[in-house]
Amino acid sequence: xxxxxxxxxxxxxxxxxxxxxxxxxxxxxxxxxxxxxxxxxxxxxxxxxxxxxxxxxxxxxxxxxxxxxxxxxxxxxxxxxxxxxxxxxxxxxxxxxxxxxxxxxxxxxxxxxxxxxxxxxxxxxxxxxxxxxxxxxxxxxxxxxxxxxxxxxxxxxxxxxxxxxxxxxxxxxxxxxxxxxxxxxxxxxxxxxxxxxxxxxxxxxxxxxxxxxxxxxxxxxxxxxxxxxxxxxxxxxxxxxxxxxxxxxxxxxxxxxxxxxxxxxxxxxxxxxxxxxxxxxxxxxxxxxxxxxxxxxxxxxxxxxxxxxxxxxxxxxxxxxxxxxxxxxxxxxxxxxxxxxxxxxxxxxxxxxxxxxxxxxxxxxxxxxxxxxxxxxxxxxxxxxxxxxxxxxxxxxxxxxxxxxxxx
Amino acid sequence: xxxxxxxxxxxxxxxxxxxxxxxxxxxxxxxxxxxxxxxxxxxxxxxxxxxxxxxxxxxxxxxxxxxxxxxxxxxxxxxxxxxxxxxxxxxxxxxxxxxxxxxxxxxxxxxxxxxxxxxxxxxxxxxxxxxxxxxxxxxxxxxxxxxxxxxxxxxxxxxxxxxxxxxxxxxxxxxxxxxxxxxxxxxxxxxxxxxxxxxxxxxxxxxxxxxxxxxxxxxxxxxxxxxxxxxxxxxxxxxxxxxxxxxxxxxxxxxxxxxxxxxxxxxxxxxxxxxxxxxxxxxxxxxxxxxxxxxxxxxxxxxxxxxxxxxxxxxxxxxxxxxxxxxxxxxxxxxxxxxxxxxxxxxxxxxxxxxxxxxxxxxxxxxxxxxxxxxxxxxxxxxxxxxxxxxxxxxxxxxxxxxxxxxx
Numbered sequence: 081x082x083x084x085x086x087x088x089x090x091x092x093x094x095x096x097x098x099x100x101x102x103x104x105x106x107x108x109x110x111x112x113x114x115x116x117x118x119x120x121x122x123x124x125x126x127x128x129x130x131x132x133x134x135x136x137x138x139x140x141x142x143x144x145x146x147x148x149x150x151x152x153x154x155x156x157x158x159x160x161x162x163x164x165x166x167x168x169x170x171x172x173x174x175x176x177x178x179x180x181x182x183x184x185x186x187x188x189x190x191x192x193x194x195x196x197x198x199x200x201x202x203x204x205x206x207x208x209x210x211x212x213x214x215x216x217x218x219x220x221x222x223x224x225x226x227x228x229x230x231x232x233x234x235x236x237x238x239x240x241x242x243x244x245x246x247x248x249x250x251x252x253x254x255x256x257x258x259x260x261x262x263x264x265x266x267x268x269x270x271x272x273x274x275x276x277x278x279x280x281x282x283x284x285x286x287x288x289x290x291x292x293x294x295x296x297x298x299x300x301x302x303x304x305x306x307x308x309x310x311x312x313x314x315x316x317x318x319x320x321x322x323x324x325x326x327x328x329x330x331x332x333x334x335x336x337x338x339x340x341x342x343x344x345x346x347x348x349x350x351x352x353x354x355x356x357x358x359x360x361x362x363x364x365x366x367x368x369x370x371x372x373x374x375x376x377x378x379x380x381x382x383x384x385x386x387x388x389x390x391x392x393x394x395x396x397x398x399x400x401x402x403x404x405x406x407x408x409x410x411x412x413x414x415x416x417x418x419x420x421x422x423x424x425x426x427x428x429x430x431x432x433x434x435x436x437x438x439x440x441x442x443x444x445x446x447x448x449x450x451x452x453x454x455x456x457x458x459x460x461x462x463x464x465x466x467x468x469x470x471x472x473x474x475x476x477x478x479x480x481x482x483x484x485x486x487x488x
Numbered sequence: 489x490x491x492x493x494x495x496x497x498x499x500x501x502x503x504x505x506x507x508x509x510x511x512x513x514x515x516x517x518x519x520x521x522x523x524x525x526x527x528x529x530x531x532x533x534x535x536x537x538x539x540x541x542x543x544x545x546x547x548x549x550x551x552x553x554x555x556x557x558x559x560x561x562x563x564x565x566x567x568x569x570x571x572x573x574x575x576x577x578x579x580x581x582x583x584x585x586x587x588x589x590x591x592x593x594x595x596x597x598x599x600x601x602x603x604x605x606x607x608x609x610x611x612x613x614x615x616x617x618x619x620x621x622x623x624x625x626x627x628x629x630x631x632x633x634x635x636x637x638x639x640x641x642x643x644x645x646x647x648x649x650x651x652x653x654x655x656x657x658x659x660x661x662x663x664x665x666x667x668x669x670x671x672x673x674x675x676x677x678x679x680x681x682x683x684x685x686x687x688x689x690x691x692x693x694x695x696x697x698x699x700x701x702x703x704x705x706x707x708x709x710x711x712x713x714x715x716x717x718x719x720x721x722x723x724x725x726x727x728x729x730x731x732x733x734x735x736x737x738x739x740x741x742x743x744x745x746x747x748x749x750x751x752x753x754x755x756x757x758x759x760x761x762x763x764x765x766x767x768x769x770x771x772x773x774x775x776x777x778x779x780x781x782x783x784x785x786x787x788x789x790x791x792x793x794x795x796x797x798x799x800x801x802x803x804x805x806x807x808x809x810x811x812x813x814x815x816x817x818x819x820x821x822x823x824x825x826x827x828x829x830x831x832x833x834x835x836x837x838x839x840x841x842x843x844x845x846x847x848x849x850x851x852x853x854x855x856x857x858x859x860x861x862x863x864x865x866x867x868x869x870x871x872x873x874x875x876x877x878x879x880x881x882x883x884x885x886x887x888x889x890x891x892x893x894x895x896x
Contacts, residue, residue, distance in 0.1 A: 275718020292717060296763060306865055308752035308775040309700060309841020310683020315865070320753055321739065327732045335721070344716035345728055346763045348756060355704060355754045355773035365763035367716040433717020457714055457723070
């Protein structure tokens with residue numbers, strides 16, 4: 081079977097790791113920053129070198145297209161090039177690099193294909209410099225208002241907007257170039273798993289079925305401040321102890337639900353947060369994710385069972401945000417699975433916990449994703465790592481998937 | 489029996505509430521601030537008006553002495569005039585005002601006394617502007633190095649030291665004027681309880697036996713960060729959940745110890761404290777206080793039983809600071825109790841949870857304290873309140889106690 085090239089794959093990873101290199105194994109490559117623009121220029125240079133035609137749309141999303149033998153809709157593949165602060169060399173960028181490697185393999189091996197094959201680079205997936213995350217796919221897929229996005233303020237330069245960064249980047253193009261259902265056959269995004277499952281189970285390829293639904297709640301516990309040395313235990317209204325009791329309750333109850341449920345109390349704050357004062361207000365967050373909306377409903381039922389008064393403290397909560405489960409195009413999911421099997425790669429079906437541009441794209445065009453393992457499950461940090469061998473397996477599955485799609 | 493005067497007591501409270509008035513019921517009167525110096529001037533003016541001789545020592549502690557009929561050691565009474573930010577009108581200052589009222593009553597009622605009676609004002613008890621708390625009693629009683637204290641940096645003015653504030657105050661005197669065992673008979677400090685016990689039990693006077701021993705520990709839980717959406721529950725090392733389990737364990741175990749034990753987990757911090765990330769490091773504090781060192785030992789035994797690994801997270805802890813139980817001079821404690829009984833005031837023996845200048849003074853001279861109730865147990869806040877009637881009862885007990893001491 082046709083294969084992508086190990087050395088080219090390795091070279092791509094090494095080259096793009098230089099744009100925003102922190103010197104400590106990772107990158108800081110904020111969207112539309114100097115480093116990100118330099119990475120985009122290298123992308124364009126390399127794609128034009130293999131004969132691609134490059135266009136950009138009004139959100140600076142980049143499209144590099146290798147013509148097909150027939151006048152048919154395009155097959156897209158790619159991801160994003162921006163990173164969080166002190167992020168790694170794989171999140172996002174690997175989806176671009178594997179798509180580039182697939183295109184290069186197709187061109188160099190002269191693999192016949194009927195559909196045009198387009199490598200796509202989304203602008204500002206991370207939202208690390210300009211909020212929100214998945215900004216440009218969100219605009220194109222009708223999730224966000226474009227004017228609001230243009231006014232989004234940079235976190236690193238006071239008063240600097242996304243709109244200004246867009247103008248300055250040299251990558252702002254025309255709205256007519258946007259990803260468009262009328263001339264799109266499919267979109268396949270490869271990404272690192274950002275979790276430990278594939279590595280722990282010794283699996284090469286994650287066949288992504290969709291993106292998990294999630295809810296995020298914020299809880300507030302209101303007690304009464306008091307001096308640590310003067311308030312007898314029986315008179316206390318300790319908001320931190322109320323939070324402790326509630327977190328324990330959530331674990332006890334949620335652990336009884338489906339084993340695939342993940343939930344996290346990631347954030348906590350106490351007031352006045354002084355070691356000699358009984359806390360009078362504590363806030364915690366609860367993030368819960370599952371592919372099955374029924375399980376999310378069960379989580380909500382558990383939350384609603386929390387009494388209004390815990391340890392004499394008032395408990396209140398509100399939904400901060402939520403996301404419905406997104407299911408990818410089943411035909412495409414099957415192609416990914418088939419492709420992995422054809423190479424003899426171990427694979428399993430999996431749902432994505434984090435969000436990706438693909439979850440917005442699915443509203444517009446047939447979409448799916450491919451996961452490769454993240455060593456140690458690390459992501460959004462400098463030690464994020466996927467061996468070249470795994471990256472290459474991902475590229476091969478992407479190549480094979482695109483060729484299967486091309487045949488339809 | 490001889491009594492202090494309600495209207496004079498009320499006038500003193502009202503007058504001194506103006507120095508640093510926040511306009512919201514409380515005061516901000518940082519040590520040696522303009523407001524604090526104005527309050528000291530009013531103190532000096534009023535004490536001189538009733539015939540007192542005023543001196544100050546090298547830490548700006550102020551001593552206003554009414555001569556006795558014999559050449560005997562002095563009987564001291566007083567407290568501090570500085571406050572925390574947005575503090576109340578009773579913490580500290582009430583000990584000064586009741587001592588002033590006692591002196592005024594003795595002078596105006598021409599009550600014979602053999603010993604000189606001195607009203608003392610300690611400098612910088614709160615440590616709210618210059619750390620540490622109880623700075624000047626600490627220097628005089630050999631707890632703190634004076635040069636270090638003079639170099640203490642103001643929290644409100646960058647680069648401004650306690651030494652500079654001392655020079656500027658006009659209250660810096662000579663070291664020879666310090667409180668001195670050779671010419672001291674006793675020291676009695678009246679203070680608000682700063683806790684809810686006296687009010688809840690309908691008690692007028694707290695006969696303070698000492699200051700509770702305490703320990704303060706800081707715990708660190710080290711887990712592993714991971715994405716909320718990608719890390720299955722079984723792979724998690726959630727440092728916040730480890731902290732939750734440990735706080736629950738502490739409650740379960742410590743609640744079985746003596747009922748007078750108070751313990752507080754007042755401070756918590758989580759890293760990275762992002763709602764979509766499993767916390768990899770959480771820190772909590774544990775403050776525990778009890779008058780009996782044996783009970784504190786039991787608390788330590790409970791801490792030492794915490795396993796090194798909780799919920800797959802590493803647990804470590806260290807003592808941040810501790811204080812041994814301080815017992816006041818039993819003869820003086822008895823006089824306070826007797827004095828309250830003679831007025832028919834309800835009273836109970838009590839240990840102080842918070843620290844006071846008196847806990848340092850006891851190392852130098854015979855010392856005790858008198859507590860009056862704090863409404864709602866509130867302290868270090870603008871709603872701190874003790875009705876004039878209770879303040880007056882405290883002044884009467886102080887007067888009677890001093891007269892009992894004078895007879896010995």
